[in-house]
Amino acid sequence: MRWRVLTLFLSLAVVAAGQELERSPFHGDETSIGVGKASFRLRCSACHGIHAEGGKGPPLNRGEFAAGNRDVDIYRVIALGVPGTEMPAYGTRNTEENIWRIVAFLRTFEAVGDERVDGDAERGEAIFWGTGGCGGCHKVGRRGGSYGPDLTRIGRSRSVQHLREALLDPGKDLPAGYFVVKVVTRDGRTISGIGSGIDDFSAQLRDASGKLHSFLREDVESIEREFTSVMPSYGESLSDQQQRDLLVYMQALRGEESR
Amino acid sequence: MNRPVWLACILLACAAAALGQVDSEALANSQQDDESWLMYGRNYSAWRYSPLDQIDTENVGQITPAWIYQTGESGKFQTTPLVRDGVMYVTGPSNHAWALDLKTGRELWHYSEPVPDDLPLCCGKPNRGFAILGNRLFKVNMQATLVALDATTGDVVWEVESADYRKGYSNTVAPLVVNGMVVIGIAGAEFGTRDFLDAYDAETGERRWRFWTVPGPGEPGNETWGGDSWKRGGASTWITGSYDPELNLIYWGTGNPGPDLDGAPRPGDNLYSDSMLALDADTGELRWYFQFTPHDVHDWDSVADPVLIDVEIDGQPRKALVHANRNGHFYALDRTSGEFLFARAYTDVNWADGMTSAGRPILIPGRTPTDEGTLTCPGMGGGHNWHATSYSPQTGLYYFNSGDGCQIYHGATQDFVEGEFYLGSAMENVTGEPREGSILAVDPGTGDQRWRFALVSPPTSGMLSTGGGLLFAGTQEGYFIALDAASGKPLWRLQTGGPVRAPAITYRFEGRQYVATAAGSAIIAFALPR
Structure with a gap:
């Protein structure tokens, strides 16, 4: 202190x-x-x-x-x-x-302004909590899942370009701590999820249900770390307009309570 | 050795003998002293090997913490503690230091000195340890000062300034005591300083000699710097060297030239940056040098341990100096002459295609940093960076760590402003390709790798090998580990709760062998159960 x-x-x-x-x-x-x-x-x-x-x-x-x-x-x-x-x-x-x-x-950069996205935040919000299924994994305020990164303030910390990239190619620039850990047990089962931690002797991961698993390397067949995202790309499942709506909604997430 | 030096040594030795203190003879024989750890590399050859074998490959699994001392200070703990006469002397970040009771780990005294707010820093505020002579401890402070402390009380005996910190100089190195002098390096190359190696009288603090690692006008080597670029040439000396008493030579590695990534302002080889220096211990005069990376534009400091080993190379017995360089190559030099013996890549290297017979890298074109970026391996931190290494005469192997992976090097021209970063741009990680690491065991006579222990993250700790057939090291994730020194097989580990950024030491106290290390901001001493 x-x-x-x-x-x-x-x-x-x-x-x-x-x-x-x-x-x-x-x-x-x-x-x-x-x-x-x-x-x-x-x-x-x-x-x-x-x-x-x-x-x-x-x-x-x-x-x-x-x-x-x-x-x-x-x-x-x-x-x-x-x-x-x-x-x-x-x-x-x-x-x-x-x-x-x-x-x-x-201040040497000429003023060109930020990129304007032609979308509707209310429609984006509906997609986020509805057809897009984003809220199943992401939290906004107190609402939503915790498998993916908390997006409560995402509009303050990410550019629209980065948000678009995350939507279309989520594995390109993974947020810190969101790599995938894949464990093969001695009896041949594969357990994978978001890595909570990995080191030279152990790995901890959360599976899609949110359950925590912890393994020692000496107790399993293999532990691998993959720098891929468990999030699907929304390039095809959402229309261009829906993507823009979602981007505008996320741009507006600046720390206020979930709407 | 000149007369005043001899007289000072004799006086110090007499005083030390009378008080049972650490004298020059004790330092020269430190390898045989199982109850002490008297210098950064344990002996003048920088082996970091102890013959102690109470803890061995069979029982290491039983060791437990005997005591833990929580320093309560934050920052990077990279210290090599010293031990003698029942006391451990530890330095910490931000100009802190402590004396601890070996029996209990309880604090005996605490020294601290504020770090100036306007001190320009590139890399945190660590400190790598004390040196000792007589009843005095010597340490550097961040603001480029050297201080002598009374070992009994921690009181300051004398303090001298080696450089003006406002210009970008700072200091983190563990001093080396040689012939009654305290030898220290300096840091600052990231700020366009012109760097040096200094020797101070252990009794008075008076400076006895200085060797400028960037030669001035009229001195040999100055012609390797275009224009007046030598004034900002860097070549820091921020890791402790070694010493051969027979040859009376001090060996010390130097860091990158400035600016780090932009070679345009400094055409030429830029001596003596990225070099190994052999200096006369009494006068500081240069006896020989070997430059590992001429005209470096990748920030590949060559400050890592110069380890002195007598070993057979190509069928000939050699007085060798071995060194794992940040540029990705392991080197063996003849320490009597500086002759290049061989170099072997120990990690991915894409900038050089081997060496000439004189040891000059054969460059692969297209690896110079550009504004858009150039992918080069190894990354800026190496390869092997600065972390302490170990040579075990028991296994005949040399142990060091390696950061493995590449980085994108961006270059850009910038003007020099005193006290500001003078880097010539920066590095960028490769997206989706995190840098990893390893602990290596290398045959010092050939450079052949005997084993490699993979790490998920770039390494942070140094090495300790013991007569018990063990190699102790640590990890960024907080594990302190013991490997079988012959095979690299992990035998024991403890999650310490904080990154292990320091090399371990070992000593015998009241009949028990202890292994101690800094982890997080604590000092932990391990032993077998009573």
Whole structure:
């Protein structure tokens, strides 16, 4: 707890210091932009893409930012993170100048705006809980299953491009901790499910019913880890319009209670 | 050795003998001292092998924790504890250190020093251990300082600054005591520093010599740096080296040139980055060097243990130095001359097609990082990175870990700004292809692999081999394990509840053999039941 308090204090201190400025002091400075790009690639690219094109995190190369379009808005998000998402606070890991240089780099992208999807959120919600069967595995608020990732705040943490990719090719970029574990027992049975954990001596998995299984490697024939998704592709089972409706619904999931 | 050095050594030895303390002779004979662990690699040859055999392949399944000390501090515990006279000395992350009672694991004292908020860091705040001489312990702090502590109380005796941390220098290395001097490396290549190896007087803290790992103007090797790129050349020295008392040579590996992934600003071979250095222990003068990866653009530091073994190679007895490099090759050099003896790939390598007779990699075109990315194996962390290795004279095998897999290397040009990252871009994992790892047993005379123990994740811990025929290691998922050193068969394990990022040590205390390791943020000592 002591560290949490200290971390929060330091983060707030960096933010407080940074927020005295509205605009990055390095705005337009080529050297600082180059340094900001290097820092971005080191700290941010794993989620936001090496070219800031987005990935698990939203794209940052479109000149528009969910938290606001002033430099200080971007600064605040980097320093404090986004609660409820995977975006951590970098205020304790980066200096104030370093964060402002990342901001200067991100402001080099021309404003093209985020992709607009022509869909209807209410129809998407109906598909989610109805014909799509999404709610059988995914939770939104307190409603839904827990076999797949919780989607309560998915609209805050994923780009529309990433959501579309997850819908059509769910195995392409698996969420952390959603690999498949397949176990063959000594009597020839195969048990597979979402891996809760795997190491050099054991594996834990949840099958489709949600039941937990735990195995020691020495007790079974084999344990394999597969980086595939148990979620089916919705490329053919949903029409293009239904996919767009579903995307718009998921974009709107930003942490409110299940509708 | 010059006269003042001899005098200092004699004075220290007399004082140490009078007080039953650790003197230079004790350090030189550390391999025979079953009740102590006196330096990072256990002996000057960096073997990490103990002849202790009370715990062996037959009974290792019975070992249990004798005590656990919870440090209460967060961060990466990568320390090699020291042991002597009933006390264990442990360093931790963020400038913490402790002395523990060997009988109970109870804390005797706790040292800490704040880490400056404005310290630029690439890789966390770990520390890899103490060195000892007399009744003094020596450790580096993150802000590029070296501190001497009173071993009885933990009080600071002296503290010196080796570099300005605001420029990007930091320190994590376990010092090496040689001839009354405390030898330390430095980190900072990710920030465009120019790095070095230093030796300080153990008594006073006065600096005795410095070897710049990037030569300045007029010095041999400076011509391997285009323009003034040597000023930002990196070549850090962040892992402890070894020492041959007969040759009076210190061996120390160096890290990547800066910027890491962009070679354009620094045309040339970039000496002495990614090299093994042999320095005169008394003067710090360079006797020989061998560069593993000339003009590196993949961040393949060559800081891993230089292990000194007398071994037959191609039918000839050799005073060898063996080293598992991050670039994916295992090397054997002649430690008297630096002559290249052989290199063997030990993991997937797609950037070099063997070596010339002089040991220069034969490059495969198209592996230079680009803005769009270039798939190259091994990934940035290796291969074998920095984790401590072990040589067992009992099995005749050399043990080290390997991260296995490739990464996409992106390059980009950037200008240098003091105290900021100077990387020239970054690496990216290959989607759907997680990096894995292994523990390897290699014949040091040939590079042949005798066995390989697969790990589901890139390795995090170091190695310890013992006279009981065992190899101890740990995993990222928190297992502390004992393997049969001859076959690699797992014989025992314990889930410790935290990643094992440190190498284990072993010692005898009151007639029992203990094996101790850091796991998570705890120190655990194991023994057979009474």
